[in-house]
Amino acid sequence: MLLRENLRRGRRVAETDWATSGTIRQERDMGREEENTPFTCENCDREVLPLSNGSYRNHCPFCLFSKHVDVTLGDRRNECGGLMSPTGLTHKGGKGLQIIHRCRRCRAQSANRVAEDSVQPDDAEELLQLPPA
Numbered sequence: 399m400l401l402r403e404n405l406r407r408g409r410r411v412a413e414t415d416w417a418t419s420g421t422i423r424q425e426r427d428m429g430r431e432e433e434n435t436p437f438t439c440e441n442c443d444r445e446v447l448p449l450s451n452g453s454y455r456n457h458c459p460f461c462l463f464s465k466h467v468d469v470t471l472g473d474r475r476n477e478c479g480g481l482m483s484p485t486g487l488t489h490k491g492g493k494g495l496q497i498i499h500r501c502r503r504c505r506a507q508s509a510n511r512v513a514e515d516s517v518q519p520d521d522a523e524e525l526l527q528l529p530p531a
């Protein structure tokens with residue numbers, strides 16, 4: 399009971415957070431069905447479920463690897479498709495904790511929000527191993 403209440407509260411906070419960042423929300427809504435399907439991580443081979451907190455899952459919660467498929471968050475318009483390694487952890491105002499990913503193929507870098515308050519949240523042990531960026 400208590401857990402469920404906490405989860406509900408967490409979700410509400412996440413929604414409020416998204417609602418205040420209008421541009422991100424717009425980008426995120428494109429191709430949403432495709433975003434919210436389970437995928438198998440190409441680095442650790444584990445099955446990754448979609449986020450249950452209304453946000454977009456773009457990296458593996460177990461090994462934190464990502465895949466280079468977006469130009470902007472969630473659009474799937476990048477054709478690189480390279481595996482992206484987590485290289486660091488940063489904290490930016492208003493956006494919370496973010497993982498810095500670097501593409502092994504084209505060397506592009508991007509920052510992605512840590513997944514919390516969801517099924518399969520990002521592995522805390524793995525997060526702690528990342529150097530501050």
Ligand SMILES: [Zn+2]
Pocket residue numbers: 439440441442443444458459460461462463
């Ligand atoms: Zn993985």
Ligand SMILES: [Zn+2]
Pocket residue numbers: 466478479480501502503504505506
């Ligand atoms: Zn790339």
